[in-house]
Amino acid sequence: MGDPDPLEEVEFLARSANRIEVLSTLSAGAYTRRELGEAVDASQPTLGRILRDLGDRNWVAYDGERYRATATGRLVEAGITDLRDRLEAEGRLREVAEWLPDEALDVDLRHLRDATVTTPTATRPNAPIRRMLELLGETDRAHLLSHAFNEGKLDLVCERTADGTLTTRGVFSEVAIESVEADPSLRERLAEILAAENAEIRVTEEAVPLAVEVTDERTHLLLRDTEGIVRASVDTDDPTVREWALSLHDRYWESATPLDASDLGG
Structure with a gap:
């Protein structure tokens, strides 16, 4: 036989x-x-x-x-x-697979099989951003890493660090900070964040391939296409993904330059 x-x-x-x-x-x-x-x-x-x-x-x-x-x-x-x-992981991620940064996402994708995937719809074209803000609005502490500083995130972080309900450490690309500096109203809000005792912002010269947000309960990834357009968000409570995201944040944090309000152009 x-x-x-x-x-x-x-x-x-x-x-x-x-x-x-x-x-x-x-x-x-x-x-x-x-x-x-x-x-x-x-x-x-x-x-x-x-x-x-x-x-x-x-x-x-x-x-x-x-x-x-x-x-x-x-x-x-x-x-x-x-x-x-x-x-299960492939099925959950299939609709957003083309926007996953393969080299940067150095974590076993099986840990995303129970993730929440949010994509734009006709009635909610900004659904991924809204999901990001929802998670940021529910947490007491957040580690942020991004190549862009979304205006909604800037407003929320400014409000919550000012009233003491959020402690945050953020690493942003030079391009992200320069874009904020170019707008007087956005620059003012960033200066308020920098003035808060419970907020620290650093600037990295390295390329940041995806936006990562680690809150008390969730790890959130904001996915963009090659044109910088937000296509989807993925968030999970998986501890392995959280450990990976915090390690990635720490790597950027250690090599980044602290940002002070006096560094902002006017």
Whole structure:
């Protein structure tokens, strides 16, 4: 008998979510048949067929009381779960994939499979910006990194740092600061932010490939196209993405130059 066809085995698992769930459950521990039925919410007849099929492949074993995954069963479970996670992430990000900065986004995209993706609509063309401001308005602390200083963000940060409800550390590109300096009203608001004790702004000479906002609860990415137009936002509470974003912010922060109100042109 030859080796089984891997794609046929993938198809076998993919045809039934219950098969994957049973294999995943038994990879985590041993269960009686009744306990397993309660854990996966499957009828006993269905469970019987699944256990027989998995047993025929030597992916699960029965010791007379409990079922558990075998070593090869755990191997298969890890692979199919990884594939499922990858496809979930791809499905969530498919509509914004062309705007993801591949080189800058140095984090496993599987961690974005549960992310909130916001794109413009006919009735809400600025929906990604509104999502960014919503998250910034709900937090007590924010780490900001961007190549642009959106006027709405400038207003909100100015208001919240002035009343003491927001502590922030921001790193912005030279182009972002120069654009603000060129507008007297925006320059005045930036000067107010710089005067606040709970705000620090630095300027980087490096290219900043995407806007990152790390709040108390979420990590937010603002995606732009090659023309600088905002196309989407992606935000998540995943701890790995948060750790990556904070590390990226710290890298820029350490090499950036502190900005003082006296540095602003007039």
